[in-house]
Amino acid sequence: MDKLNTLWLSTGLANFELGQVVMMLVGCGLLYLAIARNFEPLLLLPMGFGAILTNIPMAGFSEVGGLLHYVYYAGIDTGIFPLVIFMGVGAMTDFGALIANPKTLLLGAAAQFGIFATLFGAIALNAVPGIEFTLKDASAIAIIGGADGPTAIFLASKLAPELLGAIAVAAYSYMALVPIIQPPIMKALTSEDERKIEMEQLRSVTKIEKIIFPLGVLLMTIFFLPAATPLVGMFCLGNLMRESGVVDRLSSTAQNELINITTIFLGLGVGSKLSAEAFLNVETLGILGLGAVAFSIGTASGVLMAKTMNKVSKTPINPLIGAAGVSAVPMAARVANKVGLEANPHNFLLMHAMGPNVAGVLGSAVAAGILLALVGG
Amino acid sequence: MDKLNTLWLSTGLANFELGQVVMMLVGCGLLYLAIARNFEPLLLLPMGFGAILTNIPMAGFSEVGGLLHYVYYAGIDTGIFPLVIFMGVGAMTDFGALIANPKTLLLGAAAQFGIFATLFGAIALNAVPGIEFTLKDASAIAIIGGADGPTAIFLASKLAPELLGAIAVAAYSYMALVPIIQPPIMKALTSEDERKIEMEQLRSVTKIEKIIFPLGVLLMTIFFLPAATPLVGMFCLGNLMRESGVVDRLSSTAQNELINITTIFLGLGVGSKLSAEAFLNVETLGILGLGAVAFSIGTASGVLMAKTMNKVSKTPINPLIGAAGVSAVPMAARVANKVGLEANPHNFLLMHAMGPNVAGVLGSAVAAGILLALVGG
Amino acid sequence: MDKLNTLWLSTGLANFELGQVVMMLVGCGLLYLAIARNFEPLLLLPMGFGAILTNIPMAGFSEVGGLLHYVYYAGIDTGIFPLVIFMGVGAMTDFGALIANPKTLLLGAAAQFGIFATLFGAIALNAVPGIEFTLKDASAIAIIGGADGPTAIFLASKLAPELLGAIAVAAYSYMALVPIIQPPIMKALTSEDERKIEMEQLRSVTKIEKIIFPLGVLLMTIFFLPAATPLVGMFCLGNLMRESGVVDRLSSTAQNELINITTIFLGLGVGSKLSAEAFLNVETLGILGLGAVAFSIGTASGVLMAKTMNKVSKTPINPLIGAAGVSAVPMAARVANKVGLEANPHNFLLMHAMGPNVAGVLGSAVAAGILLALVGG
């Protein structure tokens, strides 16, 4: 009898709090999005699962001695996991299209307006009662507009760890929603004729350019923005391993097993920040709203920049590729390609959109570095 | 001369203690079992090697600053390694046969009697002079009857870390001995006619069932036994990664590189607990004896339960598949198949035995959770 | 304005010190050697990159909280990374040629004279003003003559961590230079006739010999030199995993993903020791000079030993294979083969040179153990 009572007192049923139940439902929602809707499943599946685990009463996953506690403090609080993932992303990235058409870097720059406008918006939300974002909070939220998961997690873990869960949810959800969010904005801001524009074929890029490019990017970051060197540095290391051609086995491991292992634990660790106290409040609603705004503004900025460039440039530029400047690689580039094909069935924009697409990754990392340098520390 | 003397004083020969020599021989014995007899080599090979390394005089493998010290405290004391392995096992497990024939879960439940009877037996052994098992010790020993390596290591590291070495040796040795231990028991408890029983073909299982199943298991564990959620949770995460079909690269890494890396270090770390003080005593003999008892009782309980169910059930149930309820996946299921084929050359029980086999994994994890909830903490 | 000033003060340009610039150039030099010259790129590429990252002003890669700080203290200061790599190297090593022709072990022994002569030379360099090597420093430097990366890193991290960067640079650079350093020495010390000597075909080696060999090596190390057991033990574990044939999945992971992951971080961590204070001094020049001496003496000792043995032995021994005794697997063996082919187009020495080549690995590990036992601690 006594044993049964002990057993009952140790059950989840006898110890549930409402907040935990709701957060488990949020976790299940993330699993649903990942599995049924294919929303960035590589991160949202372990993240949703981590959200469930961390909210189990009496299990102590995120308390001292719990698995998720170790994962979070060893991998995310230190910044190691997002940096290792960024190295893997660098090893997967081909900068050929960007080097062939460097002015698309301006599209990647323009799209970062989504970040800084959202920063402004986050501060404006302080007018809403119940919301009190510091400048650090606002900066961490704004980076959602960078459409780059590891960058967002890295910055949030440094500037506003208590918002990390909500920010990661928003970042990955909107990245998955790119095919839904972007097309209406792209169509509203361009004319049928503009969308029909065919672009010139890209020149071929030599091996030496691809090898020196990541080193040049790193050098410039060192000169002008050391705060961004953890992100940019690991990204360029991955890219150099890829392009150098002399360490293929390291490059392959960075792109596959290492990034997979890290992704599992990154997802679990981020999910462990989805506790009721941190997530169930008005601020999370604000973050989700701001995320949508950030993506939309970023997309619009990219398209408008491309329109302007098309008018100035000698060679034609299809404004649709500007939308790819938000990054969300390679989804945003595919969306540009698809919308282009709808207007003109012979218009293959994919390779052209890859330039602004990877430029957006660099742009976001630079923006993250600026925020770290000016707001962090 | 002085140098040579220093060198001599630093040799192993000048510093050996008898216990260390004996434990190295134990380590060599484990290597022999692993290599020549193919006894669970994936764990016993690194474990035997770890046993040798940890007993080298003057080398300090398991002292502060030594490799095995780090491995043990980072990976086993924290519970991380067995949980990561359990995630990989989950990613390798197909619950199809169990879902198609859910009543085989009862066989997995019955076989856990091996665990609880052994608990009783361990306490009874306290009558032997020189043996003093606390309830925690007895619980950690009893889990050997679960026939599940990671579960046993996880529980032992929580309840009785000083017995971890002996428990792991017993658990993996008996798992390897399943083809020798089980058949006589199975034949003694069944009639020739019973062994000849052919079972109906299993229905096909849909994808949605396989996806929801791990979530259902996790949910029930959360409700009724949070103490089991680390084990069951990681297992279900692995299984969900497998069945969801959206994170194949994570699932593949969990089943291959990640589990391989972890297995090497888990084996080394467990081996590092095979020190003379911890292993060379009457208690170890007791543990080895109890392990054999646990396996035998578990097998018998499973078979007897299956016999009973066969009498009650509308569809025929071959009692042999009850023996697979101890888990030891997939060996025990193969043994059931083999013994069945001996009685009836057209009797393929393998798929039918997979149901109780994986049910046994869940059953052992549940039993481990009960022991943690009632005895641990 | 204020913001821009903050931004400027946070740039690298505003904070560079000369030493950092020079060390970045050194890092770029290593990248150049790795990529353009194919000098041991697997280690020199991440190491050169690490050297750049650690010298970025304001980025704090190697300060508390920085990525390279964690990497260094978790992986190199503990000795874990070199030991894991040594396990992988063991899993890649085939001792067949050595077992078939065991007297080539003497060549691997003779080549270690490079190590001990360099130790003497390092002490002699203390006569140069500005250089003050302790016996520990001298030992760590001498191990460069072992021509074995992980061994050198392991020993240097124990005996002279502040010299680790320079020692690793020297060790890997000279290993890459083996095809340039060795041939002139080999030709100077042998006659045309000697180089033409064809050796008898090696007998085939049985599986049992290959399995017992690593265990015998380990046993002897335990008996006579426990200080070498971390290195030799992990090496033999890897080799046993390879040859036992029962844990192929572990052996494959140790040879591929695990060693790749570890190599990336080992390189970064070693690179993080390339700071201006530690590297830009006369001692580094001394180390680089001594490294070349060490390789040359090791090569010469091996060749002379082989000449002597050829005169004594009943079966012919081509003195060229003695040069492979420095290890630098498999490069040195290939060099021996190539120089042999130049003298006699029918003379395939590759397999014969593999014996002294892997013997050199064991010899260096033994030498490292002696230095640890006599000088360390």
Add this chain to the structure above:
Amino acid sequence: MNEMQQQFIEAGTLMLAGMVFVFAFLSLLILFIKTVLAKLAVKFPDPVVPIRSRANKQNNTAKVAGGGVSPGVVAAISSAVTRYRQQNLQ
């Protein structure tokens, strides 16, 4: 001897509570499979698999021999070709 007796009672209670719980838990799981999962299986049946893919799922029946080449082999070769190229492209 008193202490020993008490330990036996404890162990006996554990055995009882444990086995009851294990059976209760796994029986509930049976219920879960027979109700929730069964309903889900009816509501969301597996989509009909296209022929080529289904053929691939028949594990041991590809005709490697004979005059014709099975689609599985063609698929395998083309997959190998793709992998080979990817490796060469990197």
Add this chain to the structure above:
Amino acid sequence: MNEMQQQFIEAGTLMLAGMVFVFAFLSLLILFIKTVLAKLAVKFPDPVVPIRSRANKQNNTAKVAGGGVSPGVVAAISSAVTRYRQQNLQ
């Protein structure tokens, strides 16, 4: 309200400084590509790729069908054979 105003000013300054910096940085990168990289590309052109390898790089054009067997397929098979043997040899 005063505090809020100040925050707005801060945010506005951040926006301005941030966008200026991002554009400046990426424009410099354009310059880098157009000058340094372009020069390097001229100075160190890619070596002419041997025919077989170039064929492999044309991603989707290997002729698997037809009477002849494309070199890609042969390469793939021989690569598969090699891998198979290595696995068996271990």
Add this chain to the structure above:
Amino acid sequence: MNEMQQQFIEAGTLMLAGMVFVFAFLSLLILFIKTVLAKLAVKFPDPVVPIRSRANKQNNTAKVAGGGVSPGVVAAISSAVTRYRQQNLQ
């Protein structure tokens, strides 16, 4: 100068002790190979390898060309087929 001399003596002793030890150790290993391993090799000879497997061990001699198809190729293809299916089944 006295200190230096002492260091030289230390280094010299180290050199001597080290080389003696290395030679002794590796000579013992020769002994080990020539006695223990040699006996083991006689006592436990390798089992005679079945023909197909031995063929696979001849690294570079599979006949890919010609009218017949080497068993290695068939094995490789069937291995590729299996892997392909496993991937599709997951």
